[in-house]
Amino acid sequence: MDFFNVISVGEAKERLLKRVKNKYLKIETINLVQALNRVLAEDIVSDINVPEFNRSTVDGYAIQSKDSYGATETVPSLLNYKGEVSMGTKTDLEVNPGEAVYVPTGGMIPNGADSVVMIENAENMAGESIFVYKPISNGENLILKGDDIKKNQTILSVGKKLTPQDIGVLAAIGKKEIKVYKKPRFYVISTGDEIIDLDEELGMGEIRDINGYALYSLIKSIGGEVVAKSIVRDEFDLLRDEVEKGIDNSDVVLISGGSSVGVRDYTYDVINSFDGEGVFIHGISIKPGKPTLVGEANGKIVFGLPGHPVSSIIVFKVLVEHLIEGVMNTRRQRKKTKAILDFNVHSNPGKETYHMVKLEERKGNLYAIPNWGKSGMITLLSESNGYIIISSEEEGINKGDERQVYFL
Structure with missing residues (x-):
């Protein structure tokens, strides 16, 4: 097997999206009550005005505002009471100069009125006059x-991940069903003779399947669906059979482990054994996560992620999430905050470095405390709030520097 042909993170992202440019996920129509956290596959254009009539925001009296000018507690304006608007019905009442009509909150404003005086600032005199x-x-x-919303206004755009607030907007325009992208389907494979599942007894030299469960949760967090999760021993035929199942039943196959240049790392050869372009990314200048593979097999994207948990999770967030955002046209805003480094952090020039940190507030300032540990230590992530990114041009960052911290 060839050794790594390392490329930058930026180039890896470009190559990845270029391969899936015309391979979009399928679209489905769902009911509005199922739409939370789904991604719109269409622009939503309102076919109505919201509200569809002038409406009151308070309980009070609809009047012509000029009739209230100069009114005080001691010298009120006196208006003729003309009646009231019933909630939820159209009114044929009209407000002329010197007249007032009672309107409940949300009620329709009669023609002729341009404002509503709050009920606590007015007084009904026996149903005949209003002070x-x-x-x-x-x-x-x-x-x-x-x-609120104008007819023919685009209120939500394709690629929008729907929030509870968005659901409310869709309900306001009477949108019962919407088109969304189908959830991306993933097939997760953990490789290694030493890997066992949670229900197996742990023997000397064996480790439990950390990556499979971590990746499963990451997939769910981005709105994906896990078709299956499996563990495969370091044998070419076994791995190829499992990858074939993944290709047949999912949109993206994730292989954890087997991406380095070891004698028994078969991922590279397995990906290349299928029809298609094969491996088009073989090593990324990223720390952690250099031994990453990405290929195309039978028209599906297959990732060979590093076996170390931190490396695997970082590469997922950098590349796999980028892929899903690309095919769904999403414009994700990564949650982040600024914090002050309280320690010098060195990096390897030429590599984009992702360093775990935990946050601590001191006297009103937010500090980022670097977490030190090897990429095989899962606690390095669980004990961190997020990470900082050191560009490939930097040799490191200094104590006291303010940096963006991206939440995990």
Whole structure:
């Protein structure tokens, strides 16, 4: 097997998306109640105004604002009471100069009125007259037709991951069903003679399947679906059979372990044994995660992730999430915060370095404390809040520098 032909993180991302440019995930139509955290596959354009009528935001009296000018507690404005608007119905009442109509919160504003005086600033005199004790301005205490959403307005765009607030917006325009991308399906394979599952008795020289479960959770966190998770011994035929199952039943195959240049690391050869381009990324200038493979087999993308847990998870976040965002047109905002480094951190020039940190607040300032450990230690992640990125051009960063911390 050939040795690594290392490329930059940026080039790896470009190569990856180039291969899937015309291979989009399928689209499905779902009910609005199923839409939370799904990704829109269409632009949503409103076919109505919201609200569809001028409506009151308070309980009060719809008036012409000029009739309230100069009103005070001692010298109120006196208006004729013309009636009231029933909630949830259209009104044919009209407000002329010197008149007032009662409107409940959310009720329709009668024609002629341009504002609503709050009920606590007015007094109904036996159902015949209204005293107004406070002046109001044009447009006060009401929402005009289309103020919230205008007809033909694009309110949500393709690639938007739907939040509870977005669901409310869709409900407001009466959208019962929407088109979303189908959840990306993953097949997760952990390789190694030493790997065992949780229900097996741990023997000397064996380790439990850390990566399989960590990757499973990462996939769920980005809205993906795990078709299957398996453990395969270091045998070419066994691994190839399992990868073939993954290709047939999923959109993306993740192989954890077997991506280095060891004698018994078969991932490279397995990917190349299928029809298609084969391995097109063989090593990335990233720390941790250099021995990463990415290939195309039978039209599906196959990742060969490093066996070390931290390396595997970092590469997932850098490349796999980038792939899913690319095919779904999502514009994800990574959660991050700025913090002050409280220690010098060295890096390897030429490699983009991802260093784990934990956050600590001191006297109103947020500090990032580097976590030191090897990429095979899963606690390096569990004891960290996030990571900082040191570019390939930097030799390191100094104590006191302020950096972005990206949450895990």
